[in-house]
Amino acid sequence: MAEWEPVVGLEIHVQLKTRTKMFCRCANSFATEPNTQTYPVCLAFPGTLPTPNETAVEWTLKLGLALGCEIAARALFHRKHYPYPDLPKGYQISQYDEPLCLDGRFTLPGPDGDSEVGIVRAHLEEDAAKTIHVGGATGRIVGAAHSNIDFNRGGTPLVEIVTRPDIRSADQAKRFLQLLRQTIVELGLSDAEMEKGQLRADANVSVREAGETVYRTRTELKNMNSFNHIARGIDAEVRRQIATWEAGGEVVQETLDYEVKSDTVTPRRRKEEADDYRYFPEPDLVPLEPAAELLERLKAELPELPGARIRRFEREYALPFYDAEVLNGSAALAALYERVALDGVDAKAASNVLMNDFVATGVDPAVVNAQELAKVIGARATIPRATFAKALAESGDPEFKADAYLGEALVADASELEPLVDRILADNPGQVAAYKGGKEGLLGYFVGQVMKETEGKADPKVVNDLLREKLG
Amino acid sequence: MPRVIDTLRLTAEEARGLLDRREVSAAELRAAYREAIDARNDELHCFLTLVDDDGNEGVPIALKDVISTKGIETTAGSEILKGYVPVFDSTVAARCKAAGLQLLGKTNTDEFAMGSSTENSAFGPSRNPWDPTRVPGGSGGGSAAAVSAGLTPWALGSDTGGSIKQPSSLCGNVGLRPTYGTVSRYGIVAFASSLDQVGPVTKTVRDNALLYGIISGRDECDSTTVDVPAVELPDAEDLKGLRVGVPKELNEAEGIEPGVADAVRRAIGLCSELGADVGECELPRSVEYGLPCYYLIAPAEASSNLARYDGVRYALRREADGYYEMVSRTRDAGFGDEPKRRIMLGTYALSAGYYEAYYGQAQKVRTVISREFAAAFEHFDVLVSPTSPTVAFKLGEKTENPLAMYLADVLTIPPNMAGLPGLSIPSGLSEGLPVGLQLIGPQFSENTLFRAGHALERAIGFDPVPERLR
Numbered sequence: 001m002a003e004w005e006p007v008v009g010l011e012i013h014v015q016l017k018t019r020t021k022m023f024c025r026c027a028n029s030f031a032t033e034p035n036t037q038t039y040p041v042c043l044a045f046p047g048t049l050p051t052p053n054e055t056a057v058e059w060t061l062k063l064g065l066a067l068g069c070e071i072a073a074r075a076l077f078h079r080k081h082y083p084y085p086d087l088p089k090g091y092q093i094s095q096y097d098e099p100l101c102l103d104g105r106f107t108l109p110g111p112d113g114d115s116e117v118g119i120v121r122a123h124l125e126e127d128a129a130k131t132i133h134v135g136g137a138t139g140r141i142v143g144a145a146h147s148n149i150d151f152n153r154g155g156t157p158l159v160e161i162v163t164r165p166d167i168r169s170a171d172q173a174k175r176f177l178q179l180l181r182q183t184i185v186e187l188g189l190s191d192a193e194m195e196k197g198q199l200r201a202d203a204n205v206s207v208r209e210a211g212e213t214v215y216r217t218r219t220e221l222k223n224m225n226s227f228n229h230i231a232r233g234i235d236a237e238v239r240r241q242i243a244t245w246e247a248g249g250e251v252v253q254e255t256l257d258y259e260v261k262s263d264t265v266t267p268r269r270r271k272e273e274a275d276d277y278r279y280f281p282e283p284d285l286v287p288l289e290p291a292a293e294l295l296e297r298l299k300a301e302l303p304e305l306p307g308a309r310i311r312r313f314e315r316e317y318a319l320p321f322y323d324a325e326v327l328n329g330s331a332a333l334a335a336l337y338e339r340v341a342l343d344g345v346d347a348k349a350a351s352n353v354l355m356n357d358f359v360a361t362g363v364d365p366a367v368v369n370a371q372e373l374a375k376v377i378g379a380r381a382t383i384p385r386a387t388f389a390k391a392l393a394e395s396g397d398p399e400f401k402a403d404a405y406l407g408e409a410l411v412a413d414a415s416e417l418e419p420l421v422d423r424i425l426a427d428n429p430g431q432v433a434a435y436k437g438g439k440e441g442l443l444g445y446f447v448g449q450v451m452k453e454t455e456g457k458a459d460p461k462v463v464n465d466l467l468r469e470k471l472g
Numbered sequence: 473m474p475r476v477i478d479t480l481r482l483t484a485e486e487a488r489g490l491l492d493r494r495e496v497s498a499a500e501l502r503a504a505y506r507e508a509i510d511a512r513n514d515e516l517h518c519f520l521t522l523v524d525d526d527g528n529e530g531v532p533i534a535l536k537d538v539i540s541t542k543g544i545e546t547t548a549g550s551e552i553l554k555g556y557v558p559v560f561d562s563t564v565a566a567r568c569k570a571a572g573l574q575l576l577g578k579t580n581t582d583e584f585a586m587g588s589s590t591e592n593s594a595f596g597p598s599r600n601p602w603d604p605t606r607v608p609g610g611s612g613g614g615s616a617a618a619v620s621a622g623l624t625p626w627a628l629g630s631d632t633g634g635s636i637k638q639p640s641s642l643c644g645n646v647g648l649r650p651t652y653g654t655v656s657r658y659g660i661v662a663f664a665s666s667l668d669q670v671g672p673v674t675k676t677v678r679d680n681a682l683l684y685g686i687i688s689g690r691d692e693c694d695s696t697t698v699d700v701p702a703v704e705l706p707d708a709e710d711l712k713g714l715r716v717g718v719p720k721e722l723n724e725a726e727g728i729e730p731g732v733a734d735a736v737r738r739a740i741g742l743c744s745e746l747g748a749d750v751g752e753c754e755l756p757r758s759v760e761y762g763l764p765c766y767y768l769i770a771p772a773e774a775s776s777n778l779a780r781y782d783g784v785r786y787a788l789r790r791e792a793d794g795y796y797e798m799v800s801r802t803r804d805a806g807f808g809d810e811p812k813r814r815i816m817l818g819t820y821a822l823s824a825g826y827y828e829a830y831y832g833q834a835q836k837v838r839t840v841i842s843r844e845f846a847a848a849f850e851h852f853d854v855l856v857s858p859t860s861p862t863v864a865f866k867l868g869e870k871t872e873n874p875l876a877m878y879l880a881d882v883l884t885i886p887p888n889m890a891g892l893p894g895l896s897i898p899s900g901l902s903e904g905l906p907v908g909l910q911l912i913g914p915q916f917s918e919n920t921l922f923r924a925g926h927a928l929e930r931a932i933g934f935d936p937v938p939e940r941l942r
Contacts, residue, residue: 043785044785046548046662046780047538047539047540047558047562047658047661047662048658049657049658049695050695051693052695079776081776083782083799085782085784088784088785089779090776091776147795276824278775278776278819278822278823278824278827279822280772280827284657284695284696285696286695286696
């Protein structure tokens with residue numbers, strides 16, 4: 001059987017969280033009463049004209065720079081026509097053959113080294129309004145009794161990022177999107193929450209046999225609203241395409257929806273003819289010509305990006321890739337980690353605590369006093385487990401002080417623990433016999449019993465030694 | 473003793489003087505125009521909507537019905553916008569308000585400003601005050617006829633291919649199509665965005681400069697607008713030092729009536745007498761290709777601009793079971809023949825596979841036309857030609873032949889394609905009907921056009937009151 005290689009390119013849309021919309025002064029905010037954030041411009045009343053949001057342009061440039069793109073000396077807005085009720089002008093103001101950002105490269109750190117995903121373009125456009133189909137089984141326009149349109153979303157600044165078909169697995173696609181999302185969030189451009197539609201991604205998928213140099217026919221995969229669904233959708237489509245080719249069939253270019261429940265893809269109703277968007281340069285807007293000084297300033301303002309930071313964490317703190325990636329899942333967590341690690345705590349121990357125990361508390365890493373937390377983590381082996389957990393849970397309090405938890409030392413005196421150990425062994429003759437018969441895993445059971453009786457205050461090392469001695 | 477106000481003769485400048493000197497009240501002035509409207513609008517059909525007292529105390533004005541007015545129906549002469557009441561003022565309407573001008577009403581227009589006679593208005597044509605069996609020109613025929621018939625001292629029009637200049641010519645008014653980008657288009661029902669421009673229709677060149685001063689200048693709601701040089705009210709009586717070019721092709725184009733050519737020739741003679749240096753020049757491609765390219769670009773942009781009329785958010789809706797059927801029925805009922813024709817032409821010109829040959833090519837030719845004019849302006853300050861090849865034609869004369877109608881703008885389109893300002897002033901009569909002289913200048917040369925227009929106006933001594941109303 002041939003070995004197949006998935007070939008994936010992504011098309012990502014990100015809503016920018018600018019204060020106002022792309023081409024008018026309406027507030028740009030999420031989740032308010034329908035049609036309360038509208039204006040003659042975003043409702044396309046006759047005679048209204050677009051005025052570009054300069055912040056949105058700057059942010060697109062900033063993202064372009066973060067994606068290693070070239071910034072166009074002159075960019076144009078175009079009108080893209082298609083008839084749909086959520087597009088009040090009958091066209092979307094978008095960019096066509098002269099986008100703001102072109103030809104980038106995004107480095108994706110992985111467990112087995114870096115991979116690079118080429119960026120074809122990143123451009124700025126306006127989002128459509130939201131259509132809610134009422135009635136009908138599927139929530140789609142087909143079979144709906146009627147449709148309501150909420151124009152609040154209409155005109156939200158939207159950046160479209162198109163990658164080259166450089167992605168070779170569903171997992172890589174997911175990791176690319178996670179890191180891209182993290183980058184966008186850290187640049188402050190968007191909250192990029194997929195469940196809120198602030199970040200949306202479609203995948204172009206094809207497969208080819210190992211060693212082939214040309215691409216085969218691709219399909220466009222839509223309707224995936226989480227990173228996991230995207231990965232599962234790509235896997236499902238890759239399986240389908242491989243099966244098609246292996247059965248002697250032919251993959252046809254089409255748009256597919258991923259259905260989560262059945263874990264399958266289904267074709268969208270095929271259009272009778274190809275889309276003709278009748279693009280032409282938007283005559284209501286003048287060309288964008290980003291000033292050199294602006295680009296210099298934006299470059300200077302770029303912070304260290306999460307991709308680079310992952311590699312630095314591996315290097316500077318000798319962390320495994322996994323740790324570095326998880327810690328960099330949030331800028332605040334990464335920053336807290338660095339402050340804790342620099343405070344002299346063992347780097348790997350600090351990573352373990354932050355990735356697992358600390359994250360489990362739900363405390364906002366941005367508000368934690370790192371020095372005090374470092375003290376607690378440093379003393380982890382000498383304080384009761386429950387106390388340690390309590391300290392982490394309370395580490396977000398403004399009054400958080402390590403001393404409050406360190407005072408409660410473990411009972412490490414063997415003579416104090418010995419009567420208890422004796423009693424527990426006497427109470428469990430069956431287990432003692434089993435242990436002696438070779439079931440050494442039962443040691444943990446005895447340790448647990450001691451910890452339970454002492455409410456976690458016994459020094460586990462002393463208890464272990466004591467038990468081994470008695471049972472040995 | 474109430475003063476008798478002769479609205480047929482009173483200029484806006486004089487009206488402002490009367491108000492300033494408190495010789496008449498704003499209410500009296502308004503009443504005088506309302507009386508004239510009551511007397512003559514039934515015959516001429518200049519106004520689509522009349523406005524009751526809006527509380528302003530300045531000179532009255534009328535606005536073409538493509539100009540959005542808050543709280544006042546704005547139809548663009550189309551059934552599809554019947555009953556549509558804007559919730560906002562266009563920038564020019566707001567500037568008129570801010571200058572204290574009181575609005576008399578909204579004037580008739582060809583549907584979506586597409587036409588040269590007002591016969592494409594969904595609400596019936598306007599008529600020429602000089603001869604009501606003839607058209608007032610278009611698309612801004614309502615504004616031009618209203619000024620000419622003394623129903624308003626001045627008015628605003630909009631000009632895409634000639635919709636200010638041509639009706640001004642046919643009605644004996646002064647009409648300015650300003651440099652593209654000097655007057656905000658915000659709130660003007662869009663026809664062809666890269667060509668549309670609002671401008672004044674007046675009785676005199678000085679009135680025109682006054683009104684242009686009120687409406688022009690950068691507007692943050694229209695990013696194609698720019699800062700404009702301060703407007704100078706013209707008072708020179710000669711043309712000394714002015715270099716006047718006579719482009720051969722614009723003056724000898726096929727279809728120019730002999731009477732029109734004569735009147736323009738006399739005006740050119742006056743230029744010399746007033747001290748101008750007059751010389752010939754050429755614009756070979758501008759006239760040959762101006763009109764055909766215009767009829768690719770304007771319909772292309774129109775097909776896009778009219779895509780918003782879908783029955784979803786405002787104005788006409790014809791119910792149907794599905795969305796696309798509703799849109800289709802609404803548009804079929806709401807759009808007249810001319811918008812439908814241009815939507816089809818424009819959609820075709822923008823279609824994949826045709827874009828480069830049509831829209832793309834027309835834009836390239838547009839650049840050629842701009843260069844040709846720029847070359848002429850290296851030698852001349854102003855170019856002159858007839859505004860319209862003909863005087864006012866009969867109602868119905870061209871309605872069956874769209875191409876003949878399109879040719880009414882053959883002389884106004886070339887400078888429009890280059891974004892240039894053009895001023896039409898009356899230069900005499902032919903067969904008892906007004907002839908317009910088109911003065912074309914480089915970008916932002918409105919002050920030069922006003923100066924030349926004013927001196928010529930005095931020398932020509934045209935009586936702007938239609939003979940039958942004197």
